[in-house]
Amino acid sequence: MKKVDFIIVGQGLAGACLALRLLNKGKTVWVMDQPQSNRCSKVAAGLFNPITGMGIVKTWRAEEIFEELFEFFPKAEAQLKASFFYPMHLYRPFQTIEEQNNWMAKTADKGQNKFVKAVYTSSAYPHIHNSYGGIEVNQSGYLDTNAFLSALTRRLLSLDSYSEENFRQDLLSIRDNTVEYKGVEARKIIFCTGVASLSPYFDWLPIRQLKGETLNISFSERPDVIYNKGVYVVPTSESAVYKAGATYSLSDLSPACTPEGRQELADKLSALLKDPFQILKQEWGIRPTTVDRRPILGPHPEHSNLVIFNGLGTKGVSLAPYFSNQLANWLTGEGEIHKEVNINRFKPLYSRS
Ligand SMILES: Cc1cc2nc3c(=O)[nH]c(=O)nc-3n(C[C@H](O)[C@H](O)[C@H](O)COP(=O)(O)OP(=O)(O)OC[C@H]3O[C@@H](n4cnc5c(N)ncnc54)[C@H](O)[C@@H]3O)c2cc1C
Structure with a gap:
């Protein structure tokens, strides 16, 4: 029987970042993925931007998350010998004079300023409508998600650690400290399947x-x-x-x-x-x-060797590096899963399901 440390189901942004984290810790993985033409990691524009939303505010945990992002992807490019990470400033025109005024009043927020390269009060770019000016954001850019995912698939194939196939629940055996799937034994199996299909073990999650x-x-x-x-x-x-x-x-x-x-x-x-x-x-x-706009990480309430990494929402590119690190540390006994993203916050739903 083949033995690995972890089986990962799904190789979108969540599964890919987690697999690379675990490989970098010297762990063995077996990743299975059923590529579907419209899986969202492949359709994504790959944008990452620390200043978002109608209120033009710093995104949740921007400091830690963007620090991790800027460390993870350049290192991944070097390891996978591929180019996919493109830092680039982002220009966000003010929609109205009120928006411009509100922003100017807010510029005392030093934390936010770290992510702002420049503020313009009149047109800064001649090819677009931006008569009220706008803000130019630092630490933004885009990930060529297809190039990243393909490069990782190639690496996994070279390690004999990838299989293009559809996960079947009926073929999974759950034991006390291990799981087995089609002749592969692992300590844990991690479901990173986006919305395409949730394992019945996690279908109670919102x-x-x-x-x-x-x-x-x-x-x-x-x-x-x-x-x-x-x-x-x-x-x-x-x-x-x-x-x-x-x-x-x-x-x-x-x-x-x-x-x-x-x-x-x-x-x-x-x-x-x-x-x-x-x-x-x-x-x-x-x-x-997810209902609270936070990812979901952690073990099934009853079967601790079944784990989920999901709920990346609209910001998979910026969230996946940080939270794959948190999950990989937890899987290897080197860290905790933060309360805000821990699957435990939804435990009451499980007891009712
Ligand atoms: C139109 C659009 C634009 C977006 N633009 C951006 C953007 O610019 N920036 C950004 O940060 N985010 C963007 N996003 C969001 C981003 O795409 C998601 O946050 C992220 O891709 C989620 O990744 P995931 O790995 O959780 O899910 P997925 O990408 O869905 O990956 C899940 C994987 O699991 C596989 N799978 C599912 N079931 C099985 C099974 N039974 N057996 C085997 N494999 C299985 C699927 O085939 C898939 O490969 C966008 C999303 C959309 C739809």
Whole structure:
């Protein structure tokens, strides 16, 4: 029988970051993934941005999370001998004069300023509508998620640690201190399956599906920042092709692109870009979000060798490095899972299920 330390089901951003963390700790893994054309890690624009939301505020735990992100991905590039991490400033135009005023009043917040490269009170970029100016954000950029995931798959294949297959619950044997799946024994199995399918052991968790659509576009300008005003415009691996997104829908979860999604994004792009743009492609995916907008990490309430890493929501690129580290430390007995993200916060739902 083959023995590994950990089996990981799902190789999106969650499973990929966790697998690399564990390999870097000298642990053995076996990763199985059923690639689906629309899994959300592959559709994602890969944007990371520490200043977000309507209120233009520092994102949750920005200091720790962005420090980890800027350490993890460059190291991963060197280890996997591939390029996928692209730091780039992000320009967020003010929508109104009130927004500009509110921001100016807030600039005393030193913590926030760390992430702000410059503030403009009049147009700073001639190709977009930004007459009230805007803020230019530091420590932002994008991850070429497809390049990262492919590079990791190649590494896992070279270690004979990857299998492209669909996990089947009926083939899993759970013992006191180990699990066994198709002749592979491990100390624990970690489910990183996004919304595609939750193991029946974790289907009581409140993972909410949030559909998103994006457009690939081309236009004449080659911006050297990411534009973000109600819609983001992020470079892609293809020269002169940009990804614009995204939509957010809890109600329409249809597994397809919609004319409404296309129209919404096209309208927002027209309000941002002065130059004409061409739509080249439309994509959709479904994000695994949680009611409290925090990831879910930790062991099943009854079977401690079944573990989950999920709920990365709309920010998988920035959250996965930090929380894969936390989970890997817990799995190897070197650290705790923080209360805010611990599966224990949902335990009352389990007893009722
Ligand atoms: C349109 C859109 C745009 C986005 N843009 C961004 C962005 O710019 N920046 C950002 O940070 N985040 C973005 N996100 C969110 C981001 O994509 C998610 O946070 C992240 O990808 C979630 O990763 P995951 O690994 O948990 O899930 P997934 O990517 O869904 O990965 C789960 C994996 O598990 C596999 N799997 C499932 N069931 C099984 C099974 N039974 N057997 C084997 N394998 C299985 C799936 O095939 C998949 O490969 C976006 C999402 C969408 C939909």
